Each structure stands twice: as C-alpha cells, then as structure tokens.
Amino acid sequence: MSHFVCIHGHFYQPPRENPWFEKIEVQDSAYPYHDWNERITVECYAPNSAARILDEEGLITSIVNNYSMISYNAGPTLLSWLEDNHPNTYLAFIEADRIGSNRFRGHGPAIAQCYNHMIMPLANERDKKTQVRWGTEDFLDRFGREPEGMWLPEMAVDMETLRIMAGEGIRYVILEPHQVARVRGLDGMWTSLPDGWIDPKVPYRVDLGEGQDIAVFLNDVGIAHEVAFGNLLVDGHWLSARLAGSFDGREEDQLVHFAIDGETYGHHFRFGEMALAYCLSRLREEGVHLTVYGEYLSLHPPLQEIEIKENTAWSCPHSLSRWKGGCTCSTGAHPGWSFEWRMYLRRAFDLLRDRACIHYERVASPLLQDPWVARNEYISIINDRSPKMRGYFLEKHASRSLDCEEQVLLLELLEMQRNLMLMYTSCGWFFDDIAGIEAVQVMWYAARALQLYRSTGGDDPNDDLQQILAEAKSNTTGFSDGVSVWQSRVLPHVTDLRKVCGQYALTSLFCPYPDTSMHAIYRVDRFLDCQEQEERRRIAVGAARVQSLLTCESKEFIYAAAYPGGPNLLAGVLPYKSEKEFCEIRDAVCAAWHDPASSFYDELTRWFGEGCIRGTDLLRDEARTIVSLILKNSIGRIEGSFQDIYSRYLPLMEAMHMLEMPIPPAIAVPVGHILNRDLIVALESDFPDPVEMSRISDAMQRFAIPPEKEKISMVAGSRLCILLQDLLGSPGDASIMASILGILNVIVSLSLCPSLWEAQNAFIQLRDAYMPIRNGKPGDRRYHSLPEQIEDIGRFLGVKI
Structure with a gap:
C-alpha cells in the first residue's frame, strides 16, 4: 500500500486587454501596480516559481519551483500575457512541466484548459469544439506535448463537452462529488448518491458511448475548503499534517488530492506559496509519494464507473x-x-x-x-x-x-x-x-x-x-x-483606424516618432510631416498610413493636432486624397494657428468636421504620459526654486537643528522634495555612491524629513538586486560591495520596506556559486574568497549562509 498526494492549482486570469489595442489599460484598483495581472504576478505567479523554504530560525535555506511538484493548469490568455510581459515567470511554468515530467514517469504536471474560460454547457457545439481545440493546440504550442487532462472552467460539465474532449485525446478531468449522480461499484451495482458523498481517493470513469470514456478525479472538497478559506496556509506544517492525516486504513493504494484556485498561494493568502513549498518538502521527507493525475492514472486505471449530473459547476449549485x-x-x-x-x-x-x-x-x-x-x-x-x-x-x-x-x-x-x-x-x-x-x-x-x-x-x-x-x-x-x-x-x-491615427497625432505632439513606428497592434507609416513648437504651444500636421497587424486593414489619413498650452488637446483626421489637399489643409491650419485674430478651432472644424478627436479619447496610459510630459517643464522650474531654498537655508536649518527648533513647513517641504529627489537619483545610478547616500539619509533624519517610502523602497530594492547580480559576475569588486552596503544602510536608517524577493534570488545564486568553496585554493576553477560582509548581506536578506 502506498500513499499518494496530488495538489492541483488552477492558475487563471480573464483576458483584460482592450480589444482594439490588445493591451491592458491602467487599472487603478490594482494600485500600486499597473493592472491586476501585474499585481497578481508579483503576489502569486512569480513567487510560486521561486518559493522559499525556511529553517527553524526563519532563514531561507532553499528556493523551489512549486509548479514542478504540483498538478496545474494555467489559462492560455494568462500564459500569453506572461510570455509578453513577464517572460521569466512564463518560462518557469514551461520549465516546471519539463522538470515534473522527469519526476513523474513522463507525465507532466501541466494540463490544458478550455481556451478562454467559457462555461461549456452553455455554449453551442461549435463553440465547445473550438474552445477545446484552441486549448489543446495552445498547450501543444507552449509545452511541446499533447495534454493528458483539461480543466473545465468552473468545473461546469455536460456529456457533449466530455465527448468532444475525449475526441481530442483528453484522458481525464477534475470534478466535485456533488456533480456525480450515481456510481457503479466493484460489484457492478449502481448506487445513487442522494447525500453527495463519494470516495475521492480513487479515480472513476465515465462511459461516453461509442467506445469512448474519460477518467474523472473527484475533488476532496473538505480539504479544498480548508485550504482556500481556512487557516491551513498559515503554516506549511499544518497543511502537510492535514494531508498526511487524510489517508485511511485501506490496504490498496490511495490518493489524497484537492484542487483550488492557484491564486490562493500568495495572492489570497500572503506567503501561501511558502506554506505550499514547505508542505511538499515535508511530505516527501515523510515518505508520501507526490504525484500528478496523469501519473496516478497510468498506475491506477479506474475500477469504478460514475454518471455525472449535467449542467453543474463548483461555484453555483443552481444548474449554472x-x-x-x-x-x-x-x-x-x-x-x-x-x-x-x-x-x-x-x-x-x-x-x-x-x-x-x-x-x-x-x-x-x-x-x-x-x-x-x-x-x-x-x-x-x-x-x-x-x-x-x-x-x-x-x-x-x-x-x-x-x-x-x-x-x-x-x-x-x-x-x-x-x-x-x-x-x-x-x-x-x-x-x-x-x-x-x-x-x-x-x-x-x-x-x-x-x-x-x-x-x-x-x-x-x-x-x-x-x-x-x-x-x-x-x-x-x-x-x-x-x-x-x-x-x-x-x-x-470603440476604435477604428481613423481614431488610431488621431491618437497617433495627439501623442506625436510630445513623442518624436520615426517615420515608421508601432502603436500596440498598429503600424503607422508617416509620409508627410510638419511640426511647430512655440514655448509650450505645439502643432503637428501630417499624412500617414495606418495598418492593423491583426486584420491587415490599412488606410491613409491627413491629420492635424494641436496643444495650445492649456488643458486641451485636439486632433482632426480625414481620409488622404492627394498631396495637394494636404498642402491646402496644412497652410490653412498653420496660418490660423499663428494668427491671434482667427479661431484655430473653427478652422480645424472647417476642414475636419465635428468629429474631432480630443485628449479625453486617448487610452489612459497615453493620456497620463502626456500629462506627465506637460508637467515636466513646470516641475523643473519649481524644482529650480526649491533647489535655491535648499542651498540658501541649509546653514540656517543646521543651526535650528542644534537649537532643537522645528523647521517651518515653508522651508521643510521644498528641502524635503530636493532630498528625496537626490536620494532617488543616487539610487538609480549604476553604482550608487555610499557616501552620497549616507549624507542624504543623515540629513533627512536630522531634519525630520519623511522619505517617499514607496518610491524609494521600490528603487532601492531594484538596484540591490541588480548589484547582487553584478557581484555574481565579479565577486571581488569592492565598489559593488560598497554600493550594496550603502543601500542596506539607507534601507535601515530610513525604515524602508523594499521587496527583497528578487534580491534574495540573486543572493542565493551568489551563495550557491561561491560559498561552498570559499576556502578553496587559488587556481581552483571557481575559487574566490568572498568579502566578509557577504554574511552581513545574507543576514539582512534573511538567507541562510
């Protein structure tokens, strides 16, 4: 008798792209991240690719890729986004399947998913076929093998969908016990399930007719609920104990398994990925066999048959x-x-x-x-x-x-x-x-x-x-x-090529584009151009060809865009007919722009009609970028005056500090802005000067200037990671080490809270590359005597040396 454990994670995000630009616009509800995909990647998807295992003292001893030890599906729309925006995390999913295949007798941990999480029983037959085919082909394209299993969105099931899946080579799905109508046991007798209980520790088969069948694993809803909504992820030991304690006294092999949303591990429960990593490690130490559904199915073909309740799901008991x-x-x-x-x-x-x-x-x-x-x-x-x-x-x-x-x-x-x-x-x-x-x-x-x-x-x-x-x-x-x-x-x-050209025209006032440029899924080829700028006022008149890279549709337009220096932006766009017409429009619009007595907007409307495109029509990211560019010059002038105040009143502030006098806000605010700015600039340099950083942080503490914690923490964490990666290539570089120690001093002295996740990853690479042979002899291939401060860095990062 052997004990097997399989943990399945359903990793998925709905497609969030603007369908006219195939990009996600800023989502303020996900702050401080750009959008929810970004936030959940930082909180869940990336941490699970490098989950920490801690010792009794709370120090990191090792980092593991959780995906390689569990069963998982990752939605195609999520993987597509990760591939473009977080390639390292994307590759961690792909690599985990390869590693897991070696671990689980050739059965990869990854399974496919119906393409964009459509409720399958509510779809017509054609859409079901497309969802299964797209999900299967997307999986094959990414993982390089045929999928054995497929995730049913919301576990919503009907027989037609199962038949289509089986026809595409899918061998198994995951359902819940309440979705089973009756079971035929080893004695060949059918038994109804009025109370919904059925043994989840064995696989079952569903007869699909015409010689087809499909295997079903029934989610252990008790464990799943405790993990998703209870406290089992507070401590990985609690989770491993709960799983190990779920085996019964039967003589046959048995499988303890459950499936929940993968986002539970890190997004819904902070540090949930660490509890999962510890649990998996602990179970292996205790002799429990970690497995995935494909491997278990190959070793334990279903001996019992079930009939499903059609049109059921895991998050709605009311027939979908x-x-x-x-x-x-x-x-x-x-x-x-x-x-x-x-x-x-x-x-x-x-x-x-x-x-x-x-x-x-x-x-x-x-x-x-x-x-x-x-x-x-x-x-x-x-x-x-x-x-x-x-x-x-x-x-x-x-x-x-x-x-x-x-x-x-x-x-x-x-x-x-x-x-x-x-x-x-x-x-x-x-x-x-x-x-x-x-x-x-x-x-x-x-x-x-x-x-x-x-x-x-x-x-x-x-x-x-x-x-x-x-x-x-x-x-x-x-x-x-x-x-x-x-x-x-x-x-x-709703956007068409004309509006794309209008957005291009408006942004061209502030962003110098080459003659050919890419804008999301559009290519813009500008073939006529006239731009003028007078102080803050700007105007651009041009002609361009806009082409969609998805449909290959293309059109040529004449455009005119203007920024008069206030809060308004305006552009007109009309189909291009001839260079003669372009010249007429350019001359008329530019003349009105230069003539204070004429109405520029009336002239623009005369040529382009009422359907002008305004700054409010821009995508929010582009609109915010333009506002930032408009403010840049003004902020520069303000900072110049702040710098004068800082230089002029610094000696007086020192005297006030000696006399323990509070610094008036009229001085403290501009001085605080300059100190925060200078510290950010110092941290963003390739090799931050520890003396300069110390001077600035000392001044901030001395004058009780609050740091911009969120921004400075982010910059400090990012630079620390880069420097540790640099140290991996040049472990004896004293300037790199000085910069690292200077950043650590700033973090401590200003009580910053940077994300250390990437820095810890880099340090562990450094530790594993050099620490085992730090006392080797000169001439050894990878000999290097690391600086003594490396232990101080490890302690700061919480990594065991």
Whole structure:
C-alpha cells in the first residue's frame, strides 16, 4: 500500500486587454501596480516559481519551483500575457512541466484548459469544439506535448463537452462529488448518491458511448475548503499534517488530492506559496509519494464507473444559473442586489453570436474550404501573428488564391469569431453587476465583434441588442440598465483606424516618432510631416498610413493636432486624397494657428468636421504620459526654486537643528522634495555612491524629513538586486560591495520596506556559486574568497549562509 498526494492549482486570469489595442489599460484598483495581472504576478505567479523554504530560525535555506511538484493548469490568455510581459515567470511554468515530467514517469504536471474560460454547457457545439481545440493546440504550442487532462472552467460539465474532449485525446478531468449522480461499484451495482458523498481517493470513469470514456478525479472538497478559506496556509506544517492525516486504513493504494484556485498561494493568502513549498518538502521527507493525475492514472486505471449530473459547476449549485440568470449566487458583498441582468446579457450575446455565425458562414464559405475547420485552427495565427504563419494558414485553408482585400475580409471575419469567443469569458457573469469591470470587459469584446460584423457586410443587429440590454437592470448608481452601461463604458472605447491615427497625432505632439513606428497592434507609416513648437504651444500636421497587424486593414489619413498650452488637446483626421489637399489643409491650419485674430478651432472644424478627436479619447496610459510630459517643464522650474531654498537655508536649518527648533513647513517641504529627489537619483545610478547616500539619509533624519517610502523602497530594492547580480559576475569588486552596503544602510536608517524577493534570488545564486568553496585554493576553477560582509548581506536578506 502506498500513499499518494496530488495538489492541483488552477492558475487563471480573464483576458483584460482592450480589444482594439490588445493591451491592458491602467487599472487603478490594482494600485500600486499597473493592472491586476501585474499585481497578481508579483503576489502569486512569480513567487510560486521561486518559493522559499525556511529553517527553524526563519532563514531561507532553499528556493523551489512549486509548479514542478504540483498538478496545474494555467489559462492560455494568462500564459500569453506572461510570455509578453513577464517572460521569466512564463518560462518557469514551461520549465516546471519539463522538470515534473522527469519526476513523474513522463507525465507532466501541466494540463490544458478550455481556451478562454467559457462555461461549456452553455455554449453551442461549435463553440465547445473550438474552445477545446484552441486549448489543446495552445498547450501543444507552449509545452511541446499533447495534454493528458483539461480543466473545465468552473468545473461546469455536460456529456457533449466530455465527448468532444475525449475526441481530442483528453484522458481525464477534475470534478466535485456533488456533480456525480450515481456510481457503479466493484460489484457492478449502481448506487445513487442522494447525500453527495463519494470516495475521492480513487479515480472513476465515465462511459461516453461509442467506445469512448474519460477518467474523472473527484475533488476532496473538505480539504479544498480548508485550504482556500481556512487557516491551513498559515503554516506549511499544518497543511502537510492535514494531508498526511487524510489517508485511511485501506490496504490498496490511495490518493489524497484537492484542487483550488492557484491564486490562493500568495495572492489570497500572503506567503501561501511558502506554506505550499514547505508542505511538499515535508511530505516527501515523510515518505508520501507526490504525484500528478496523469501519473496516478497510468498506475491506477479506474475500477469504478460514475454518471455525472449535467449542467453543474463548483461555484453555483443552481444548474449554472450564475451565468445565465435566475439565482442569487454572488460575492456576498451586496445583499439585496438583483442578478437578473445576467440572463439578459447572455441573451444579447447569444443573439449576436447566432447572427454573426450565419454571416460568417455565408461570407467565408467562398473564401475557405471549410469555415469552421479554419476557425478551429485559427489559434495558430492568434499565437503567431507573423506574415509567414498567416501565409501558411491561408495556403492550407483558402479555397483559392486571395487578393489583398479578400485576405483582409477573411481576417476580419476570423477576428470577429475570436471576439465572439472572448465575450463569453465566465468572469463577465460571476460578479455582482453589469456595470462591473468584468461585465464591461466582455461587452468590449461583444462591441468589437459587432464592429467587425458590420465592417464585413453584416446587417446591423444593434437595435435588437439594445432592446435586450435595456432589460438588464443595473444595481450601480449612475447606470439604469445595460444600455446605459454600453453607451457610457463601451461605445467610447470603440476604435477604428481613423481614431488610431488621431491618437497617433495627439501623442506625436510630445513623442518624436520615426517615420515608421508601432502603436500596440498598429503600424503607422508617416509620409508627410510638419511640426511647430512655440514655448509650450505645439502643432503637428501630417499624412500617414495606418495598418492593423491583426486584420491587415490599412488606410491613409491627413491629420492635424494641436496643444495650445492649456488643458486641451485636439486632433482632426480625414481620409488622404492627394498631396495637394494636404498642402491646402496644412497652410490653412498653420496660418490660423499663428494668427491671434482667427479661431484655430473653427478652422480645424472647417476642414475636419465635428468629429474631432480630443485628449479625453486617448487610452489612459497615453493620456497620463502626456500629462506627465506637460508637467515636466513646470516641475523643473519649481524644482529650480526649491533647489535655491535648499542651498540658501541649509546653514540656517543646521543651526535650528542644534537649537532643537522645528523647521517651518515653508522651508521643510521644498528641502524635503530636493532630498528625496537626490536620494532617488543616487539610487538609480549604476553604482550608487555610499557616501552620497549616507549624507542624504543623515540629513533627512536630522531634519525630520519623511522619505517617499514607496518610491524609494521600490528603487532601492531594484538596484540591490541588480548589484547582487553584478557581484555574481565579479565577486571581488569592492565598489559593488560598497554600493550594496550603502543601500542596506539607507534601507535601515530610513525604515524602508523594499521587496527583497528578487534580491534574495540573486543572493542565493551568489551563495550557491561561491560559498561552498570559499576556502578553496587559488587556481581552483571557481575559487574566490568572498568579502566578509557577504554574511552581513545574507543576514539582512534573511538567507541562510
């Protein structure tokens, strides 16, 4: 008899990108991080790739990649974002599967996921097939092998989805006991499960008919609940004891396992990844076999059969009503709110999907051998937007050679289908109101799909959509229903090539672009240009070709943009016809700009019409960047006056300090700003001067100047990590060591709280590379006598030497 433990983590974030720019805009609710993906990466995904194991004294003894020792799925949309924004964390997921495959008899820890977390039983058959195919192909593309298992979003299950999965080679899924209707035991007799209990320590099989079956592991909901909502992650020993104590006295092998959201380890529970790492280490020391589902299934084929309860899920006991309306499942934060809006949002989306699919099939059929096979394989282009991959896709699926316009039409149709997939992401219905950011996000995808539906010649279903959305009553003050949300939070974001050109024109006033530049998913080729600047006032008139890298659609425009020096920004854009027209517009607009007696805005409107693009139309990141650039000169002038105050009154401040007199705010505030600025500048230099840093921190303490803790902590932590990495390459460099010790002195003296996670990683690399042979003999390949202060650094970082 052997004891096996498998811990499954469901690591997932919904797609948060603006669908017109394929980038995430700043989300202030995630402060101090740019957005929630960034925040959760720092709190969970990255820490689990390098989780600390501590000794009895609380010192770090080792770092482990948790992903390599557990079963996990990572959503394709999350992995795609990580690949672009945090490649080291992304590679940790991929490498963990390779390492785990060696550990678990060739069975990798990673399993696939239905592509964008769509509630599968509520999807039509075609969408189910695409979700499974995209999830499978995305997994193969990233991990280099076929997936054995697949995560069902919200564990929502029906037989049709299981059959599709099995047809794609999926061998097992994870469900919960309440999703089982009855079980056939070893005696061949069927038993109903009125109380929902069934043994979770063995795998089961589901007969899918026509010779197909699929294995099912049933989540141990008791353990899962204690880990996700109890206190088991307070101490990794508690978690390991709970798991080890869950085995019973049976003579056969048994599996103790559970599945929860991976974000529990670090995001929901701070340092949860450390508790997990310690638990896994402890279980191995106690002789428990860590395993993953694929390995266990290969050793223990299912001996019992179950029938599932269709249309069930793990976070809604009401036949999936959380995602179609009719139940009160919620976060619990808003008692008394109505959730009927969910039903109408789904009805609106179903209407759009069904009409768009008819349109897609009609328009794409003359272009493609099989429109639905092509859609299923469009994942190859989603993951690789290169012209080479696009050419390969068209060669394989086009019914004939397509000209440029036909290629654009086809790509727009396929992008329409992609956005129809994304609009069903489950998070849009999970939370409490149609005005919430999650519901608005899926409406963005619907709006993008609708835009592409129209641009490819489809009849406009907008009136019917609005009629349904009007029934979706909002609970949020300021919004009456889904229509008001659509008009205020969705339509203003809808973007076409003209608006892209307008944004380019506005930002070009402050950012000098080369003739060819990239703007998110757009390429801009400027072929005519005129720019002028008078003190703070700026104007730009030009002509450019804008092309989408996703659909290859392109158009040429004339633009004029102006910043008059106040709070307003304005740009006009119209289709380019000729260089003669461009010259006429340029001359007229520039003349009005220089003539105080004429109205520049009237002239702009005369040429470009009422549809001018304003600064408020910019993406929030671009808008904030421009505001910062506008303020930069003003701040420079203010800092100049602050510097004068600092230089003039520093001797007087020293005298006041000796006399124990409080420093007046009129002096303390500008002096504090200069000291904080100088300290940040010192920390950002390649090799911070310890004498300069000490001088500044001493002055701040002497004059009771509060440091800008958040900013200085961030800069100090980042520079400390870089210097430790430098020390790894040059362990005897005294200047590097002096800078490191100077930063540590600043952190202590000013009571800063930098993130030391990356610095600890770098120090452990340094320790493991040199400490074991620090007393080696000269001439040894990696001999080096590390400076004695290295132990002081280790103690500061909490790392065992």
